[in-house]
Amino acid sequence: MAPEPSAAAAARGASSPFAEYEAEDGSYDGTLLETDATRTFGHTNFATESSGRKSVRLDSTGQYVEFTSAGSTNSIVVRNSIPDAPGGGGQDKTLSLYADGAFVQKLDLSSKHSWLYGSTDDPEGLTNNPGGDARRLFDESHALLDKTYPEGTTFRLQRDAGDDAAYYVVDLIDLEQVAPPASKPAECTSITEYGAVPDDGKDDTDAIQAAVTADQNGEIDCVWIPAGQWRQEQKILTDDPLNRGQYNQVGISDVTIRGAGMWHSQLYTLTAPQDAGGINHPHEGNFGFDIDDNTKISDIAIFGSGTIRGGEGNAEGGVGLNGRFGKNTKISNVWIEHANVATWVGRDYSNIPELWGPGDGLEFTGMRIRNTYADGINFTNGTRNSSVTDSSFRNTGDDSLAVWASTYVKDPSVDVGHDNVFSNNTIQLPWRANGIAVYGGYGNRIENNLVYDTMNYPGIMLA
Template sequence: MRRNQRGPRLLGGSSLTALLAAGLLPLTAGGPASATTPADAPATAEPAAETRGAALPYVEYEAEDAEYQGTLLEADPERTFGHTNFATESSGRRSVRLDATGDHVTVTATAPANSLVVRNSIPDAPGGGGVEETLSLYVNDTFVEKVTLSSRHSWLYGTTDDPEGLTNTPGGDARRLFDESHLLLAETYPAGSTFRLQRDADDSAEYYVVDLIDLEEVAPPAEQPAECTSITEFGAVPDDGEDDTAALQAAVTADQNGEIDCVWIPAGQWRQEQKILTDDPESRGQFNQVGIRDVDIRGAGMWHSQLYTLTPPHEAGGINHPHEGNFGFDIDANTQIADIAIFGSGTIRGGDGGHEGGVGLNGRFGEGTRISRVWIEHANVGVWVGRDVDNIPELWGPADGLEFTDVRIRNTYADGINFTNGTRDSSVRNSSFRNTGDDALAIWANPRVADPSVDVTHGNTFANNTIQLPWRANGIAVYGGYDNTVEHNTIADTMNYPGIMLATDHDPLPFSGQTLVAGNVLHRTGGAFWGEAQEFGAITLFAATHDITGVTIRDTEIHDSTYDGIQFKSGGGAVPEATISGVTIEGSLNGAGILAHGGARGSANLTDVTISGMADGDVVVEPGSQFVINGW
């Protein structure tokens, strides 16, 4: 089957350099290209306030919109998930399967490119644990090299809705079918060049499913700043496969102690098998960690300065923390990290003995912390911001003014970034997330803080981010708190939960003040969960316990939702006086434009709301509901 190429999509993406230490890691052990740093890519303008999604330096091409020879896979109308459904887990709910020699996907570059990422699926090993296979890359009809694909980090089995119940052991239904492979090429090819991924006779996987291809022009590595001291001066050696943790920890400690001005991680592959933190002289144990503070860590670019671990956290003897893993950084305060990649080696969340995939960045974070152009992949959680107060109470303090910019998080087993434990006045901007195993972005007003009457998560902003393909839970979630803002984000293809959810499950401190959801665009979001018995809207408000107050939803587009556009879900609380204005809801395969469940309570005031193409009606209030919708 062949189709003519159409235009590329400009959603999120990711990329990985060829590993310098041959044989140490599969090519899939990486993540996305850098955003605005000159170490990796041409400068990308900051998105204008009204722009939706992140301004990213690569172009994304859907396989089904390319020229291809193969089989088109398309999702069923319910976009059924969790039963080995390749098309449901595909971007745009379509992908291309390559079965025969000569099958291929070919895209034409609309801009210069010297790197490639392919989101793909190949079969698992018969006994689990994944396999590696190759696919052939041709540029302008000339063979360039083999791209190594891996299923090591994909293929979770089971029918449970509880992610900790999934297993790496084959049997029954499967999900999390896709992963990504990345390649930095030896030369830059001009716009108009053709990139063809082809199954040749010596490419021996049973099949290859190609979902999308990202192409980007990556700049050379940045040079070492004069004020920084390289980790090589502490004994680290790039690309040799030996553990560099001791040298990396020594450099960070020297910076923290004021002995050097900043830590430089040069271009190269640097193996890290323990989390970087602060030694606790009181030895309060692995569950009571002390993070780093007053540290400046810089790299040559996300494609170039790459930390990786070969050991899955649950197999690493003597790891720092059973939950937080053996890679990345634990941060307490005033830390800057920029232009590096952190590649975990997780394969599971829970299951098989309660194993987890670790956390890339975690800790209290405090004041003065900035994270820029950091790429995290194959972690359980990309970033977990906050600690419970009972974890060394004398060190407790919330993140305050924390900033994430141009961050890329891919292929996790749980959250992308979670703001909790009183996080305030913090933000995630111009960042991209793909294939997260729980909320891609979350604000959780966790009550385990010093003073629940004061330390309420508030004043946080998620703006101009691109979120694709969460394979469990939401694109963006807000659980309690006040004066939090979700604006100008693009969210696409959630598997089983909303694109945006406001909720009071997870025992949060109550909503108060205003929660603003504005200027977002959602494509193909919502889904069925909890035994496939509960259908979630593209935007869902779930007052499970406390009321959800102060909600404003405005200037938002909802396209092609799997179920309802906006849904007020039955719960123990109410949603009083929600304001919905300037919202367009267009097309629903299986739902209504706005739906209030029979057990929902509260009210919504509609102004300038446009609804069209709904399967189950425009505005529907189920019988027995106490919810009132005004203005329709």
């Protein structure tokens, strides 16, 4: 079977390194789920939230979905849904992966970050407490495999003994040949030099912050995040020496952060943003980076702890990358998942007026944004001359891409978003709001993007 989207659309959308395979197009022993005629959203309709409006449900031991690869691969991503825990909060289960009939491994699946309840379209009116209508039913599981499998390999996702979720819904898989971890450039200094230890489950925030501060102060030339799982429980930022405002509102500047690849150098958090106790606002979260100016970040992943956009109990989802962003900031090949917002560009003028300035000349390339509770990348507060290109978005909870000419600027008559470009991006399955939106401003361009399987809003909104 051929990967999605088709070769005929190759001139549009992102040149993603992965190939996508739909469950309904493979071989399967299970139940084909199809959406209702009106594609009603918000009443626990799996197919409505599925790519192509179809998916396959596995209810009993031995049932499977099978795919034949169109290229070599050493990784897999499975877009799936398993039930919530009876009292909410999600549960962890396994599903078995086979290649050409041989068992490969158990894949770890979770519903911790899915399942929101409520019939309202109020973005903060949903809840994690089970009851009534449900939405955001899917999440993703990913795994690096222990070897490369050649083109023509038959992969099977099978429900075996011990795979004991009440059911498994498989929407699609991604197969990708992931390059080995990159080596540390000579000019970079590793976060391990500041005490970070990979894969030990301990918080590495202090080491990461120390390395970034050293780069900002000119003591080193570049921060290196090696391959590994690095726990981060506080936002990386600049501690405001003047303590202006209730929360810290100063980001990093003149910093370069590089990793060994988005599959290899991964930051993650286990603490809900509202419980982290940081000096920044809980809405901005306890993971990722607060950026003020001239910052380069590449080849890493940022996995948040979000389970909701906001609402009851002061719950927050956090933001992967936020701040003023300034000039000359370039973000490339960064994977962000389980955040409220992946990237929010701009601060309100009232957030330390003497530091205010719009993002200008920003470049985002090769971004991989997945499973958020609100926006993917939003250019707000007068952002101008900036671009998002060759990036992939799936399952965002608000606009995947947006220019918002908000009034929270120094001079609303002139500080509006303008001359920004969204080009050659692929946007799938925003579960709320639009694929791409432009709210005001001028000179903004939307070119050669693919937007499909929106839920209840347009693919493109101009307002």
